[in-house]
Amino acid sequence: MDKEEEILDEIEGAVNERTNEVDELTPWKLIKLTPNRFRCMFGIFGGFLAPVSIHYIRFLNLYSVGEAGEDLKKGLKKIDRILEKKSTRKIQKGIERLLKAIDWRVHIVACVAITKLEKTDQQLFIPILWQKLRKDGSWVEPQLLAVLSLIDHNFSINYEKFYSYKISAAELFQPDSIERGWREQILLLNRGE
Numbered sequence: 001m002d003k004e005e006e007i008l009d010e011i012e013g014a015v016n017e018r019t020n021e022v023d024e025l026t027p028w029k030l031i032k033l034t035p036n037r038f039r040c041m042f043g044i045f046g047g048f049l050a051p052v053s054i055h056y057i058r059f060l061n062l063y064s065v066g067e068a069g070e071d072l073k074k075g076l077k078k079i080d081r082i083l084e085k086k087s088t089r090k091i092q093k094g095i096e097r098l099l100k101a102i103d104w105r106v107h108i109v110a111c112v113a114i115t116k117l118e119k120t121d122q123q124l125f126i127p128i129l130w131q132k133l134r135k136d137g138s139w140v141e142p143q144l145l146a147v148l149s150l151i152d153h154n155f156s157i158n159y160e161k162f163y164s165y166k167i168s169a170a171e172l173f174q175p176d177s178i179e180r181g182w183r184e185q186i187l188l189l190n191r192g193e
Contacts, residue, residue, distance in 0.1 A: 042101075043094035044086050045109055048078055059108045060140070062185035076189060079113055091117070092124060099125075099132050104139035107132070111143045115150060115186050122151040134162055145172065146183035 042049055049056065058072035083091060091113070098110035114125050129148050138144055149155045149172075159169040173180040 042097050042106060044082055044090050045094045045098055045106070045113070048075075048082065048109065049106060056105055056109050059112050060143075062182060062189060076112070079109070079116060083113065083116055088121060092121070095125060096128060099128055102136065107138045108140045108143055111140065111147045112186070114147055115190055119151075126152045130158060130162070142178040143182050146179045146186065149173070149179070149183055150187070 056075060058068055058075055061068075062072065082094075086094070095110050095113055098106040098113075101107070110125075114122055114129075126148065129144055130152075132138060133141060133144055133148075145159070148158070152158060156169040159172070163169075163172075173183065
């Protein structure tokens, strides 16, 4: 563990002691707790989530054009730069921190980051994503499911275990579904189209 990670872990520990439940923290609550609030909770992705940056909002609709499209491109480039500069361990820890939060905004950033990783690194997040959906849920459930459909070779089986009461896996990716649209767009964006 390098010095920067030790400091972030120490700050995170202090935040945990003050709140007793780290999962209840959102970026907005952290404003009062520590000046390094976003780095504390989200590691390498903290700067990306700072209040002055709203690029993550564009990740909800990857079909953005015009000014929204430019914001989307900027956001994707920022994610690329973060992933290029950091070690696999720091990336993994940062994404895990994003998925521990209850705020959907950070979940969408985790979704995009995971799709940009190597296939073997993506596999590490399959159980974490399924647990997030089963235990906590998220307002960006369609995007989480779209990512899982791309990285989990047993997606249909796992989906049917937990979601068959809602809609079947076959019906999930109908032409007009949010899940299918987001899944197709992330594939195109990651190919540079």
